Amino acid sequence: MNFSQQLIDWYTVNKRSLPWRDTKNPYFIWLSEVILQQTRVQQGLPYYKSFVKKFPSVENLAHAPQDEVLKLWQGLGYYSRARNLQTAAMQIVDNNSKFPDNYKDLLQLKGVGEYTAAAIASFAFGESVAVVDGNVYRVLSRIYGIATPINVPAGVKEFKSLAGKLLDQHDPATYNQAIMEFGAIQCVPKSPDCSVCPFQSNCIAYQEQRVKELPVKLKKTKVKNLFHHYLVIQTPSKKTVLHQRDNSSIWAGLFEFPYIEAQGALLPQEIIEEKFFKELVGESRFRESVYNQQPIIHKLSHRKVHAYFWIIELDQELNDTLSIEDARAKPVHVLMERFMKEFWQGK
DNA sequence: AAGGCGGGGCA
DNA sequence: TGCCCAGCCTT
Known part of the structure; x- marks a missing residue:
C-alpha cells in the first residue's frame, strides 16, 4: 500500500x-x-x-x-x-x-x-x-x-x-x-x-x-537589542566601581561598570532617578555627564548592545571601590576594554 | 529576501 | 520565563 x-x-x-x-x-x-x-x-x-x-x-x-x-x-x-x-x-x-x-x-x-x-x-x-x-x-x-x-x-x-x-x-x-x-x-x-x-x-x-x-529550519538569528547605560564612578581619589557579571548570561564572570538596562536612550534625569543609581551612589553628591551621546554599538551573534557611558563624579568616597590600575587588571569584555582604553589613556 | 504581524502551548 | 509555532503582506 x-x-x-x-x-x-x-x-x-x-x-x-x-x-x-x-x-x-x-x-x-x-x-x-x-x-x-x-x-x-x-x-x-x-x-x-x-x-x-x-x-x-x-x-x-x-x-x-x-x-x-x-x-x-x-x-x-x-x-x-x-x-x-x-x-x-x-x-x-x-x-x-x-x-x-x-x-x-x-x-x-x-x-x-x-x-x-x-x-x-x-x-x-x-x-x-x-x-x-x-x-x-x-x-x-x-x-x-x-x-x-x-x-x-x-x-x-x-x-x-x-x-x-x-x-x-x-x-x-x-x-x-x-x-x-x-x-x-x-x-x-x-x-x-x-x-x-x-x-x-x-x-x-x-x-x-x-x-x-527534522524538519530543519534555518534560524534567522533574531538579534536582540540591548541598551546598557554604564555608570562610570569617579571618587575624589580617582577610584571607580566594577561589578562582576553572573555566570548565567553573556560575558559570564567578566567585570564591567555597573549599568542600568533600558529600552533605549535615557535622559540624565532618568538615570539619576533609577533605584539602582541611587543605591550605587548612596549619600554622595555627584555631577553626571554622558561620555558618548551616540552609543557604542557592540555586536554579538545574537545581541546588539547599545552602550552609553555616564561619568559620575562623586564628592566623597564609597565602599567597594578600586583604583584605575586595579580596574585595568580585571578581566573585562571587548566592549569594556575599548572604553577603558580610550577613557583612561595615559593614566 | 527580510521583517512584522499575536496569541497559546510547552519545557 | 522564554522559546517555538510557519502564512501572508509589505518593504
Whole structure:
C-alpha cells in the first residue's frame, strides 16, 4: 500500500470531527482556513462558529462594518487577517458574488496565499493541488528524511515538488486533510509518540533516530537589542566601581561598570532617578555627564548592545571601590576594554 | 529576501 | 520565563 493510501486510512480512523469538514461551501471553508492560519484548531473553533453565525454568507461579511468584523476577531491575533478577509469578501461581491472556484483565481483574493488557495481549491472544488503548510513540511521531512531547510527557496521547491507527487489524484481533498491532520495530532513538532505511529517502519527519521532534528529550519538569528547605560564612578581619589557579571548570561564572570538596562536612550534625569543609581551612589553628591551621546554599538551573534557611558563624579568616597590600575587588571569584555582604553589613556 | 504581524502551548 | 509555532503582506 502506498504512502497516500496509508495516510488516508489513518485519517479515516483518527480524524477529528470539525464543522468545516462537513461542508463543501467554499465560503465556510475559506473562513475556516483564514482563521486557522497560524492558529490551533482548539483556539480557532469558537471564532469559526461565531463568524458563521454572524456572517452566514460572503455578502453579510462584505457589507458589515469593519468594527464588527474586528470585534468578532478580537483575541485571535494577526488582525490583518480579519481586515484582509473582509477586503476579499468585497472583492468577491464586486465580482457578482461569484466565489473563485480554482487555485489560480483564489490566489487573487486578499489574504489568500498558496497554502490557503490550495486548501480551498481542493476541499471545496476537488482540484488536484497539494497543500504545503507547516504540518506537511514536518511530516514529509521526517518520513522521507529530508534535511533541506524548509525556509529557503530550495527547500520550499523540494517539498512542494514532493507534496505534488504524493497527492492522491482521485481524492486530493481527503489526502490534503489527512496529511495535515496527521501532522497536527500524530507527527507533532515536539516529542511525538512514535510508538503508535503507523509509519514507524518506513519513516526514515524514526529509523535513523533523527525525529528530533527534522524538519530543519534555518534560524534567522533574531538579534536582540540591548541598551546598557554604564555608570562610570569617579571618587575624589580617582577610584571607580566594577561589578562582576553572573555566570548565567553573556560575558559570564567578566567585570564591567555597573549599568542600568533600558529600552533605549535615557535622559540624565532618568538615570539619576533609577533605584539602582541611587543605591550605587548612596549619600554622595555627584555631577553626571554622558561620555558618548551616540552609543557604542557592540555586536554579538545574537545581541546588539547599545552602550552609553555616564561619568559620575562623586564628592566623597564609597565602599567597594578600586583604583584605575586595579580596574585595568580585571578581566573585562571587548566592549569594556575599548572604553577603558580610550577613557583612561595615559593614566 | 527580510521583517512584522499575536496569541497559546510547552519545557 | 522564554522559546517555538510557519502564512501572508509589505518593504
